[in-house]
Amino acid sequence: MAHITGLDMHSILADTLFFPPERSTFAGDVDGLFNFIYYLCLFFFVLIIAAMTYFAIKYCARPGHSEKPSPSHNESLEITWSVIPSILVGVIFFYGFTGYLNMREAPEDAYEIQVYAKKWQWSFKYPNGAETTELHLPAGKPVKFLEQSADVLHSFYIPAFRIKMDCVPGRYTSTWAIPNATTGSGISIDGHQPYHLFCAEYCGQQHSQMRALVYVHEPAEFEAWAEKEANFLETKPPAEAGAILFQRKGCVQCHSVTGDRSTKYLGPPLNGQWGTERDVIPRGSSTPEKVMMDENYVRESIRQPMAKIVQGRKPGMTVFTPSLLNDKQITAIIAYLKSLKDEK
Numbered sequence: 001m002a003h004i005t006g007l008d009m010h011s012i013l014a015d016t017l018f019f020p021p022e023r024s025t026f027a028g029d030v031d032g033l034f035n036f037i038y039y040l041c042l043f044f045f046v047l048i049i050a051a052m053t054y055f056a057i058k059y060c061a062r063p064g065h066s067e068k069p070s071p072s073h074n075e076s077l078e079i080t081w082s083v084i085p086s087i088l089v090g091v092i093f094f095y096g097f098t099g100y101l102n103m104r105e106a107p108e109d110a111y112e113i114q115v116y117a118k119k120w121q122w123s124f125k126y127p128n129g130a131e132t133t134e135l136h137l138p139a140g141k142p143v144k145f146l147e148q149s150a151d152v153l154h155s156f157y158i159p160a161f162r163i164k165m166d167c168v169p170g171r172y173t174s175t176w177a178i179p180n181a182t183t184g185s186g187i188s189i190d191g192h193q194p195y196h197l198f199c200a201e202y203c204g205q206q207h208s209q210m211r212a213l214v215y216v217h218e219p220a221e222f223e224a225w226a227e228k229e230a231n232f233l234e235t236k237p238p239a240e241a242g243a244i245l246f247q248r249k250g251c252v253q254c255h256s257v258t259g260d261r262s263t264k265y266l267g268p269p270l271n272g273q274w275g276t277e278r279d280v281i282p283r284g285s286s287t288p289e290k291v292m293m294d295e296n297y298v299r300e301s302i303r304q305p306m307a308k309i310v311q312g313r314k315p316g317m318t319v320f321t322p323s324l325l326n327d328k329q330i331t332a333i334i335a336y337l338k339s340l341k342d343e344k
């Protein structure tokens, strides 16, 4: 077995048993208080169990000893067991409350990212219009997350930053952090993997899949990334841009592009469909009609998914209004679906 030093062992335990390494300026305070409470509990647990065991053995009923009446009251003991816990609770409250206040109010110049939670995907919108499903952040700068939920309660949780905030339908919530270490972009460059972002509020069937990766860049690198990301519709060929949108807008959650028809996809596979005919039931009618998968049918499927349902299929597709997906973006998705024509 490889030799493990005390420090390595500590970080292995810290990684697996408790939290991942501290990667925001809050993390030290949170862990400090967490450890204080943890070791305090451990100390009193051991003390109380040991005293209890000792007394149970020492004063066990035995022949030749009769029980004495117990004292009704002991002032110094009572003062001790009131004052010491009050001080401890006061210390916990002080650090808990000041830490909480600190985490509630983002600095005014914070970089603001809008976080959208929906079953079962995260998406992030940056001030320059870029949108991603993985979170990218500049290192060393305060970042404010303004959270919204499209459906049910979700919770935005980045363990490495020690921040968590519920995403509530019909209400904005926010949290913030200063990431203090960069990550590699995929493969670890400086020893840091991207961090995890989880949904920490049970939100239905695929709750456990509601995850994202968090990449932290040097500020200059971050700016270049955000610039390129915002313009991908212009800078990439339509089919490639469409593939990105298909991923980002959540189409992948419900449609495979590999022919996979398993029930984890609510909708049908979309590869090899371009130009093929299907029997659909138009809304409000019961007579099937033939429709070809072309530009207008795809556009209608996105804008008004209920207008035509393929015979034998259940509806269930999200409505994408122009603010969720504009015409330019739909055109790119169409180019992507066309490019999947011959795949099987």
Ligand code: HEC
Binding pocket: 246, 249, 250, 251, 252, 253, 254, 255, 266, 267, 268, 270, 273, 278, 297, 298, 301, 302, 305, 308, 309, 310, 313, 314, 315, 316, 317, 318, 320, 325, 333
């Ligand atoms: C919540 C799940 C869900 C999401 C998200 C979703 N779809 Fe659908 N989609 C469905 C279902 C279910 C159907 C089948 C209903 C029907 O036949 O109209 C469907 C049907 C379609 C059809 C018609 C397929 C056919 O064979 O006639 C197209 C095209 C389509 N979706 C494209 C998209 C695109 C593009 C996106 C992303 C912008 C998307 N869908 C997002 C569930 C979804």
Ligand SMILES: [Cu+2]
Binding pocket: 117, 120, 153, 154, 155, 199, 200, 201, 202, 203, 207, 210
């Ligand atoms: Cu969730």
